[in-house]
Amino acid sequence: MWPSLRSTLLLAGRWGLTVVVLSLLAGSGSALFLWLLDVATRTQQSWWVWAWTLPFLGAISAWMYLLWGGESGRGNNLVIVEIQHPMRGLPWQMAPLIFVATILTHLGGGSAGREGTAVQMGAGFAGWWARWSRPWLGQDYRETLLMGVAAGFGGVFGTPVAGAVFAGEVLAVGRLPTLALFPCLLAAIGADMVCVGLGGSHLHYHVNWQGLVAHSWPERLKLLGAVALLGLLAGLVGRGFAETLHRLNRWYVKVLPGPVLRVVVGSFVVVALAEWVVGRDYLGLGTTNIDPHAVTIGSCFHEGGAKTWSWLFKLVLTVLTLACGLKGGEVTPLFFIGAALGNTFAVWTGLLPVDVAAAIGFVAIFAAATNTPLASSILAIELFGTLRPEYAFIGCFTAWLVGGASSIYASQHRGDGKVLQEINGHHPVAVNPQRDRLPQSEEGASPREPGRSSD
Numbered sequence: 001m002w003p004s005l006r007s008t009l010l011l012a013g014r015w016g017l018t019v020v021v022l023s024l025l026a027g028s029g030s031a032l033f034l035w036l037l038d039v040a041t042r043t044q045q046s047w048w049v050w051a052w053t054l055p056f057l058g059a060i061s062a063w064m065y066l067l068w069g070g071e072s073g074r075g076n077n078l079v080i081v082e083i084q085h086p087m088r089g090l091p092w093q094m095a096p097l098i099f100v101a102t103i104l105t106h107l108g109g110g111s112a113g114r115e116g117t118a119v120q121m122g123a124g125f126a127g128w129w130a131r132w133s134r135p136w137l138g139q140d141y142r143e144t145l146l147m148g149v150a151a152g153f154g155g156v157f158g159t160p161v162a163g164a165v166f167a168g169e170v171l172a173v174g175r176l177p178t179l180a181l182f183p184c185l186l187a188a189i190g191a192d193m194v195c196v197g198l199g200g201s202h203l204h205y206h207v208n209w210q211g212l213v214a215h216s217w218p219e220r221l222k223l224l225g226a227v228a229l230l231g232l233l234a235g236l237v238g239r240g241f242a243e244t245l246h247r248l249n250r251w252y253v254k255v256l257p258g259p260v261l262r263v264v265v266g267s268f269v270v271v272a273l274a275e276w277v278v279g280r281d282y283l284g285l286g287t288t289n290i291d292p293h294a295v296t297i298g299s300c301f302h303e304g305g306a307k308t309w310s311w312l313f314k315l316v317l318t319v320l321t322l323a324c325g326l327k328g329g330e331v332t333p334l335f336f337i338g339a340a341l342g343n344t345f346a347v348w349t350g351l352l353p354v355d356v357a358a359a360i361g362f363v364a365i366f367a368a369a370t371n372t373p374l375a376s377s378i379l380a381i382e383l384f385g386t387l388r389p390e391y392a393f394i395g396c397f398t399a400w401l402v403g404g405a406s407s408i409y410a411s412q413h414r415g416d417g418k419v420l421q422e423i424n425g426h427h428p429v430a431v432n433p434q435r436d437r438l439p440q441s442e443e444g445a446s447p448r449e450p451g452r453s454s455d
Contacts (some may be wrong), residue, residue: 011140015183018144022151024188025125027194030155031121033099033117034200037285040107044283045290046118051271051283056106058263058326059262061101065327066259072097075327076116079123080171083145084413089131095124096331101327109283110270111317112328114156119329122152122191146180147187154188155195158202159382163188166375172413173371173405204288205301205362209387211353224394226351231395233345233366234338234404238368241334242406243314248323259325266324278313286314286336292393297332297362300339301355303347311340330408331366335432338365360395367396368403371412 044050065073072078072094072387082090098120105112126148130141146167155164158205164184196202212223256262274283281295299305307313318333340360346354359380367376373396380392405414 001327011395012138015143015147015186018133018140018147019186019190021129022122022126022144022147023190023194025129026122026148026151026155026187027200028198029095029099029121030118030152030195031198031200033102033114033121034156034195036103037106037114038288040103041284041288042290044109048280050281051106051109051274053155054105054110054326055264055267057104057108058110058267058324059260061104061327062260062263062325064097064101068093069097069407070235072120076119076409077183079145079149080409080411082123082127083142083149083171084411086141090124090127092124092128092330094127095121098327100123100223102329105321105326105328106284108267108271109274109280109284110267110326110328111274111283111314111321111333112326112330113285113332113334114329115153115331116327116329118152118156119149120152120301122148122150122155124148125151129207143180143183146177147184150184151187151191155191155200157379158192158196158200158204159379160185160188160192162375162379162382165378166370166372169375170370170409171373173407175413176374203298204383205298205355206361207301207355207359207384207386208353209356211356212388212391222351223391226349227360227391227395230342230345230352230357230360231398233404234341234361234364234395235368235399237311237315237341238334238365238399239403239406240361241319241330241337242363242369242403245319245323245330245408246410248319254326263325266320267375269324269327270320270326273320274317278317281315282296282310283316285332287332295340297336297339300343301358303343303354305342305354306343308344308347311337311344312367314340334365334369335362338362341365356391358374359386360392363392364395368399369406369408370409371400371403371409373397373400 055088070091070093072091075098079090098117102112102114102117123145126144130144134141150164150167153166154160157163164181167184171177204269229388250267252262256265274280281289287297294305295310314333314336318330322328322330338361339358342357342359343354345361346352346357363380366379367373376396377389377393380386381389386392
């Protein structure tokens with residue numbers, strides 16, 4: 001009893017100290033990042049010339065990574081691989097490089113997000129702490145990196161529960177390291193508290209879920225079918241986004257091997273397309289705009305707040321931005337795409353209220369493109385305060401199933417897949433009686449083995 005209690009207390013102490021350190025680092029980093037991101041966005045939108053600086057700013061970003069980046073250029077994929085198979089550790093320069101490069105991208109109007117920065121910044125801080133504390137704190141390296149990812153996500157997005165689940169769920173399809181969820185949750189909550197305490201702000205969207213209150217089972221079946229249909233469409237769009245992004249990136253690398261030239265050419269394509277074809281509404285993060293008539297994520301929650309093809313315009317600009325090597329994340333643009341798709345779905349079909357459809361599209365496309373349906377469903381609850389969470393879950397899991405094996409994270413492990421089936425003689429829910437036997441009870445009687453009669 002006492003050795004077990006002692007080891008538990010030591011583990012709690014190590015994790016508690018790590019939570020405090022990562023909360024302070026990731027929370028303060030998130031607050032500074034969100035403030036600079038807002039400044040960069042408002043600056044870019046204040047004068048049309050700023051968009052044409054994107055090739056120059058992108059070249060600076062590519063040059064920084066070429067000079068100092070090393071393995072950091074692999075971004076979130078490197079974080080996932082390092083957690084799955086710890087090797088040399090994360091590069092110390094990962095956090096500062098992605099921080100600066102993302103601000104440069106948004107200053108020039110690149111259609112990118114902030115999740116990549118959140119994950120890499122949090123994981124980078126965790127890597128620093130793990131290397132420094134390992135000699136005297138212990139070997140909880142994987143758990144520390146997971147806590148860093150959760151803290152970064154929770155601090156930047158203000159959704160600590162979704163951040164904790166995302167950190168574990170993104171590693172492998174169909175698997176969730178439940179043992180790490182609690183310290184990840186504490187780190188994400190702490191980072192969110194520090195971020196908000198330092199003046200960081202998060203966007204939340206009002207959704208009237210009363211439109212999904214059905215008074216008869218035919219009504220409810222109709223609503224469930226509409227949500228599933230929207231999830232199916234979001235899954236197809238999310239799948240197309242991930243596959244197009246990877247293919248275009250490979251094409252860019254093949255045609256333009258030099259990273260600086262590749263970013264310059266790709267940036268010019270992005271700005272020219274926005275200036276002369278789709279419009280400037282689809283540049284940048286997409287959360288706010290100084291033009292009150294512009295299409296933003298928030299406007300998609302209102303009828304008339306998005307055009308029929310707004311989701312496609314944002315998808316094209318985002319794929320072009322990230323495929324050429326500009327830094328940022330995919331997730332916030334995915335939110336934009338999903339909300340605009342939901343808006344179009346509601347207007348065209350009339351099956352769902354516009355705000356509800358935008359909210360479900362918002363999270364469903366995230367589930368499909370990242371293979372994180374549980375985190376996405378929880379994200380809906382944290383952001384939109386849904387009274388009927390089953391609709392968010394149905395939309396997210398439908399999109400996840402339709403999304404297939406595609407993912408914006410190339411290093412994400414396929415895990416147990418999306419269907420419960422036997423793989424190499426192992427079934428995900430199978431129990432080995434010898435290996436998985438529970439400890440004997442105090443009376444000395446061991447638990448029954450599967451299939452044995454209770455008589």
